[in-house]
Amino acid sequence: MKLDDYRTSDNISDQRGGCGGGGFNLPIGGGKMGIGTVIILGIAALVFGINPMDLMQGGGLPGGAPVATQQGGQNAAQSCAVDEKSKFSCQVLASTEDTWGAIFREQGQQYQPATLTFYDRNGRSGCGAAQSAMGPFYCPADNGIYLDTSFFDELATRFQAAGDFAQAYVIAHEVGHHIQTITGRSNEVRRAQQAASEADGNELQVRMELEADCYAGVWAARNRDRIEPGDIEEGLTAANAIGDDTLQKAAGRRPVPESFTHGTSAQRMAWLKKGLTSGDPAQCDTFSAARL
Structure with missing residues (x-):
């Protein structure tokens, strides 16, 4: 994806x-609201026994001391300049800000961006601890995306989803959860889940x-002039790799649809494609869809 000349x-x-680099030794993958829940809630629930409903409702994982945070201005520029992964992540976030800013203006509204926080091994979010097993995630309590960039290496090696567009998809998906938060979708779903059975809550x-996958596709569609040959395939490969059925099979388990929290590989690819094809967030309403 051609973002070399894009602002951070x-x-x-x-x-x-x-502000040094580094990473975590991601043993499996996991998190709060995202690709986040990429491999986040999905594998965390499968392997570590974390309840995804607790995480989505803002409950954090225990442990972790308070962490000093540098934010904004010159510090932001320094953080983005740590290495190529950091710079690219900052450029992707900037692109989502411009894209969603334009979409919101089309609707007569003002977009309030999310904050991207880099951490190394252990950090702190408004939802609790940021830990290596969580992968990239979105915290609705502080409108923040949390990322250890060494996750991208894990995405490429363990999940065979290499490429800069796969990395961009991860961030754009988390921004999709931010859109759901500021539009009120997240609160609506949390309220519905409180009155639902476990299976219905998972659905x-x-x-x-x-829906967040589709929003990621909308962002990409609105930046089609920056997409290079092979990018779309990279994104679809990543979406395929993190489907619940694929993850459960990889963990040596028989897929149990009632336990799915992210959707099958086919569903994730289909909704990413829908956003890519339409470029219209109104087409991403998974809650009105009779079939996913």
């Missing part, structure tokens, strides 16, 4: 020591994740 976002904070979460 100012909505950046950094919990890495001295609502699947619809949340697929």
Whole structure:
């Protein structure tokens, strides 16, 4: 994806020591609201026994000391300049800000961007601890996306989803959860889940994740002039790799649809494609869809 000449976002904070790089040893993958829940809620629920409903409702994982944070302005520029992964992440976030800013203006509204926080191994979010097993995630309590960029290496090696567009998809998906938060979708779903059975609550979460996938596709569609040959395939490969059925099979388990929290590989690819094809967020309403 051609973002070399793109600005970097100012909505950046950094919990890495001295703004230095580094990463976590992601043993499996996991998180709060995202690709986040990429491999986040999905594998965390499968392997670590984390309840995805608790995480989505703002409950954090225990542990972790308070972490010093540098934010905005010159500090943001320094954080973005740490390495190529950081710079690219800041450029993707800036692109989502411009894209969603334009979409919101079309609707007579003003877009309030999310903040991207870099962390290394252990950090702190408004939803609790940011830990290596969580992967990239979105925290609705502080409108923040949390990312250890070494996750991208894990995405490429363990999940065979390499490429800059796959990385961009991860961030754009988390921004999709931010859109759901500021439009009120997240609160609506949480209220519905409180009165739902576990299976029905999981289905609502699947619809949340697929809508965020579609929003990621909308962002890409609105930046089609920056997409290079092979980018779309990279994104679809990533979406395929993180489907609930694929993850459960990889964990040596028989897929159990009632336990899905992110959707099947086919569903994730389909909704990403829908956003890519339409470029219209109104086409991403998974909650009105009779079939996913």
